[in-house]
Amino acid sequence: MRQSQLFGKTLREAPKDEVAVNAKLLERGGFIYKTMAGVYDYLPLGLKVLEKIRAIVREEMNSVGGQELLLTSLQPKERWEKTGRWEELGREPMYQFKDHSGREVGLAMTHEEALAEIALRSIQSYKDLPLYVYQFQNKFRDELRAKSGLIRGREFLMKDMYSFHRDEKDLDRFYRIVDGAYKKIFKRCDLDAYVAEASGGAFTKEFTHEYQVFSEAGEDIIFYCSKCRYAQNREISSMKEGDACPKCKEMVKSAKSIEVGNIFKLGTKYSIPMGLLYSDEKGVKKPVVMGSYGIGLGRLMATVVEIHSNGLGIMWPESTAPFKVHLIVLDGGKKAPPSKAGRASPTAVGGEKFYKILLAKGVEVLYDDRDDKSAGEKFADADLIGAPWRAVVSEKTIAARGIEVKKRSEKEGKIISEKELLKRVI
């Protein structure tokens, strides 16, 4: 992508109304646009990151046997009345309104009711179980506090998976498998997530599990043991800082953290009111046992930014970076001058040519070909946007028959040959 043509420009200063680091950096970098509190648009750079994250999540959900589908946001009141949640969630945070014909409808903020209803057509007998389905879908929630950028949106993309089982034992089996998949997802995003026990609230008497990443931007507080990694959300915990860990006796600490995902055992809470039953081997009708598993994609992206950034900008892990290489061309660097023999020197490469080489090799590259920006402005943009590798082509590098390369995490670049650079980034 040529930066001269990129939709979405970097900003020198963060918008005044933003407090969260993720929102400041993502808006300044041209990744997102704030439409209103808690409502953000993804611009091309932001969408690239979102798609990287979506691909990781999708791969792991497919690997546990998940089937992808896509359900609606707009839903009839009657569906939600069956579980009593129309009234419960109508107080907050569900958006509910009347359409022009006076019919009451709502914007789904989660999809247990919808899936329990739709699954009626797929599940009749024990032979139809287990089943796992998931989607990437925009959720709407009228969140009271929407000050944390993408961490707390009022419209946000969630991956939600729902599982259907014949009994608790089979749910337990799958729950552990999803736990493994979630750990892989967060690791692949270069995040260290603690698995914290939390209250199931209205859902279940059992604990649910939250994937918590330490961060000052977090809205949760967890008590945790750094030795055995046992953790609990403060909201339910009887532990306090300095206590002995109930599992290994090490001292318990506390930290602010971001809940990047969670997994729930729903039991029969939704299947019974929705009439989702199956017949067992003897023809006895039993309620289907369900689980649900969520990850907020924007929140995950924001968490990567909170963790992987410094005062200059974002430092994307390769797995989530919008581009792998930010190629910058400075004055006189677009084309290498012809050699004495009248042909371009075989080892000196200009920016335009190197851009084409990278594209041909399939390297994702943002090419800063802008003629109206100074070297300082280009470098500042590269630090802000945060691609893992910065490559600079200039008169100086051409004279040295190389390209200057610097990792985002390094202070100084060094000139190496084109061949060597390709070896590193491919």
Ligand code: ATP
């Ligand atoms: P929280 O306690 O943070 O409000 P929640 O318990 O409401 O989260 P769920 O309804 O289970 O969360 O949603 C599943 C996942 O979706 C969460 O783990 C989180 O990653 C994400 N998520 C929830 N609410 C939001 C939001 N307002 N904006 C962005 N992501 C969200």
Ligand code: MG
């Ligand atoms: Mg919530």
